[in-house]
Amino acid sequence: GQVSDYTGAAALLDDLPKAQWLLGDRGYDADWFRDALNAKGIEPCIPGRRSRNEPVRYDKRRYRRRSRIEIMFGRLKDWRRVATRYDRCPTAFF
Template sequence: MPARADGQRRPLGFILTGGEASDYSAIPDLLTIPVWKPRLFLADKGYDSDILREELLTHGIRPVIPPKANRKNPPACDFRAYKDRNLIERMFNRLKQFRRVATRYDKTRQSFSAFLALAAAKIWLPYFVERV
């Protein structure tokens, strides 16, 4: 399940993929989620490909993806910016605190997607409520 997150570990959107499908195929849909345009695309080595890098650069998004070990001419990676990928992993951890998300109890795509939206709303809620 690829997701977009902001710099505060809050989810912005999700694209559900099948269990046997690669998350790599969901990237174009992920970039069309109607929230502000990202400046950086933080991903792990599994997303390292020249085609993806070119696609991101044409949209004005800087890819921050470490190169795979078997690359002949590895592209540069900003490892200082890559450290922020930790925030994305924390966002997934917060979502998986909801047992229903972590274990995928829902049988249908629609009900799982709906509960995922509820979990994301619960994560966002404290930012809209005035704290005393």
């Protein structure tokens, strides 16, 4: 279904590893999520949603690193497709 990622993140909050900060996109912008991260000693680096009444401060320089992580996961998925031969399977074309 159409469920936001941060609702699933609520289930994982207790099992988060020790970290200094957490990078997330605007979809993770929720006050309860920010409060839970701060309670665990993790600094959220999440830009605020456009509909937010009060702007949220975040480290823009640190947030730019998120694109590197997204690119790496994209490349890993491409290599997985090649390694498992999804491109060459006859079922992919029929």
